[in-house]
Amino acid sequence: xxxxxxxxxxxxxxxxxxxxxxxxxxxxxxxxxxxxxxxxxxxxxxxxxxxxxxxxxxxxxxxxxxxxxxxxxxxxxxxxxxxxxxxxxxxxxxxxxxxxxxxxxxxxxxxxxxxxxxxxxxxxxxxxxxxxxxxxxxxxxxxxxxxxxxxxxxxxxxxxxxxxxxxxxxxxxxxxxxxxxxxxxxxxxxxxxxxxxxxxxxxxxxxxxxxxxxxxxxxxxxxxxxxxxxxxxxxxxxx
Amino acid sequence: xxxxxxxxxxxxxxxxxxxxxxxxxxxxxxxxxxxxxxxxxxxxxxxxxxxxxxxxxxxxxxxxxxxxxxxxxxxxxxxxxxxxxxxxxxxxxxxxxxxxxxxxxxxxxxxxxxxxxxxxxxxxxxxxxxxxxxxxxxxxxxxxxxxxxxxxxxxxxxxxxxxxxxxxxxxxxxxxxxxxxxxxxxxxxxxxxxxxxxxxxxxxxxxxxxxxxxxxxxxxxxxxxxxxxxxxxxxx
Numbered sequence: 485x486x487x488x489x490x491x492x493x494x495x496x497x498x499x500x501x502x503x504x505x506x507x508x509x510x511x512x513x514x515x516x517x518x519x520x521x522x523x524x525x526x527x528x529x530x531x532x533x534x535x536x537x538x539x540x541x542x543x544x545x546x547x548x549x550x551x552x553x554x555x556x557x558x559x560x561x562x563x564x565x566x567x568x569x570x571x572x573x574x575x576x577x578x579x580x581x582x583x584x585x586x587x588x589x590x591x592x593x594x595x596x597x598x599x600x601x602x603x604x605x606x607x608x609x610x611x612x613x614x615x616x617x618x619x620x621x622x623x624x625x626x627x628x629x630x631x632x633x634x635x636x637x638x639x640x641x642x643x644x645x646x647x648x649x650x651x652x653x654x655x656x657x658x659x660x661x662x663x664x665x666x667x668x669x670x671x672x673x674x675x676x677x678x679x680x681x682x683x684x685x686x687x688x689x690x691x692x693x694x695x696x697x698x699x700x701x702x703x704x705x706x707x708x709x710x711x712x713x714x715x716x717x718x719x720x721x722x723x
Numbered sequence: 724x725x726x727x728x729x730x731x732x733x734x735x736x737x738x739x740x741x742x743x744x745x746x747x748x749x750x751x752x753x754x755x756x757x758x759x760x761x762x763x764x765x766x767x768x769x770x771x772x773x774x775x776x777x778x779x780x781x782x783x784x785x786x787x788x789x790x791x792x793x794x795x796x797x798x799x800x801x802x803x804x805x806x807x808x809x810x811x812x813x814x815x816x817x818x819x820x821x822x823x824x825x826x827x828x829x830x831x832x833x834x835x836x837x838x839x840x841x842x843x844x845x846x847x848x849x850x851x852x853x854x855x856x857x858x859x860x861x862x863x864x865x866x867x868x869x870x871x872x873x874x875x876x877x878x879x880x881x882x883x884x885x886x887x888x889x890x891x892x893x894x895x896x897x898x899x900x901x902x903x904x905x906x907x908x909x910x911x912x913x914x915x916x917x918x919x920x921x922x923x924x925x926x927x928x929x930x931x932x933x934x935x936x937x938x939x940x941x942x943x944x945x946x947x948x949x950x951x952x953x954x955x956x957x958x959x
Contacts, residue, residue: 589880589900637955641948648941656901659850659910659929661937662841664777669758673751680747683740716762 538577544608595653609639614703777845829947836940844933
């Protein structure tokens with residue numbers, strides 16, 4: 485079976501997921517199988533370039549959503565929003581050309597794989613946080629805002645771990661754990677933004693609506709750090 | 724006996740979360756502006772990408788390009804003071820259980836250690852890059868000699884090196900991408916290899932004194948965050 489077909493299969497599954505949640509997970513499995521097949525074919529972790537990373541992000545979004553199960557009306561909104569996001573990321577991923585070449589020697593290390601994998605897991609959790617925050621703004625159920633906080637705090641942990649893995653990798657590859665490129669600056673901005681969110685939420689009057697908005701805006705910073713910096717600013721990172 | 728009134732007011736400001744929020748917000752704004760300055764001045768960005776220590780870039784670079792970093796450092800210094808004061812006050816008040824009290828303080832200590840790491844590195848980091856032909860010896864500023872014994876290209880490019888002092892071999896090692904050799908605070912990195920017109924290696928000798936601080940800080944920061952996630956998952 486052509487692995488590319490598996491990647492495309494995820495799209496109708498995500499669209500069907502707008503109606504039934506189980507299709508979302510079927511789409512996630514299809515993309516996981518695609519990435520696995522691609523990894524075996526290439527002999528490396530397939531996480532280079534927008535094609536691979538967007539598929540990884542779409543699958544992670546849906547995969548992590550299993551931990552934020554919600555039933556009833558708010559569950560429907562959650563499912564529809566995630567399905568639409570995953571489908572959109574999949575379409576953009578399929579339009580991007582996959583990177584088939586071998587990895588440059590400096591990228592052949594578990595630290596790089598850990599750095600990229602954890603980064604996208606954290607982006608997915610921040611995305612889930614944004615979705616939950618937006619739904620909260622419409623429905624005002626405290627449980628949604630609490631779930632948003634849980635998603636963002638977990639994403640913050642994984643993002644911090646990703647930065648540590650990146651620092652160790654940079655130290656072993658270039659002799660320094662930090663490079664002052666626009667990508668690293670935006671990584672700092674993203675990390676500081678969610679640090680700000682976590683502090684804001686502790687402030688009187690910020691719990692609830694304002695925190696939900698701040699958490700949702702965070703995903704805009706995520707998307708700019710991930711895609712915008714690469715497109716608009718020169719950097720050593722090209723994800 | 725307590726603080727005089729104005730000192731107490733200053734203390735209240737220094738321990739406040741409100742100050743942390745403002746400083747974080749301003750830091751984000753400054754770094755955002757800095758990223759635009761860096762993107763518009765690629766040569767500056769290149770020099771900042773680890774080629775020279777931060778302190779040298781800051782003191783020798785034109786202020787029109789470095790102002791944002793000076794401002795960012797100033798704000799981080801205030802944030803560090805705020806973090807120390809906030810943690811001190813939290814421990815003094817001892818509200819809540821032991822673990823909920825400890826988790827944010829562990830994160831704060833990790834954060835402060837990472838800031839110290841950047842400070843130490845920006846003052847004491849050094850980098851030296853050069854081409855060394857196979858069979859040649861290079862004298863390093865530290866007084867050590869670096870000898871390139873053998874280079875190998877192909878699937879696993881590497882360079883065999885020896886570090887010597889007055890003709891005595893102190894350390895032997897194999898340099899490969901992502902596999903440096905460390906000796907007396909210096910890291911020896913293989914940047915590139917070539918076989919024409921003669922076999923040679925491009926080797927970087929780097930000193931990053933903040934690295935252990937950064938690693939220790941990062942471990943503490945992560946440990947504190949994991950603890951916080953566990954506690955909050957129970958609470959929320």
